[in-house]
Amino acid sequence: MYYNIASVFKTIGNFTEAVDYYKKSLEIERHHYGEDHPYIAQSYNYIALAYDGLKKHHEALSYYFKALNIYTNAKEKDLHAIATSYNNIGSSYYKRGKYHEAIDYYQKSLDMDLEGNHSHKNHAYII
Secondary structure, three states, rough: OOHHHHHHHHHHHOHHHHHHHHHHHHHHOOOOOOOOHHHHHHHHHHHHHHHOOOOHHHHHHHHHHHHHHHHOOOOOOOOOOOOOOOHHHHHHHOOOOOHHHHHHHHHHHHHHHHHOOOOHHHHHOOO
């Protein structure tokens, strides 16, 4: 339920409350799944998105990188999740005006998606 409440707060633009509720949800997930489960990485991404909404891009990047770390160290790689993490990191850099870093991560996202044969409309949008 914490996740659902957080999602509503994010949707209505109350990012501070969204962060708080996403973190409450994360604590429950950690208890059930441990630190390195993909659900934990998803929660990190949601928290990061809320921080981006607050324009706290440094905090957002911290959570995006935590998610990426889980995805890249998983026994079974989810290439689409890794590509999405790279894209999120690129977007956060872009919002901070760090355009070279943004391009690097957008390119990694594109390369990873193409490697995983994920054909979808985001390829035109990423770069």
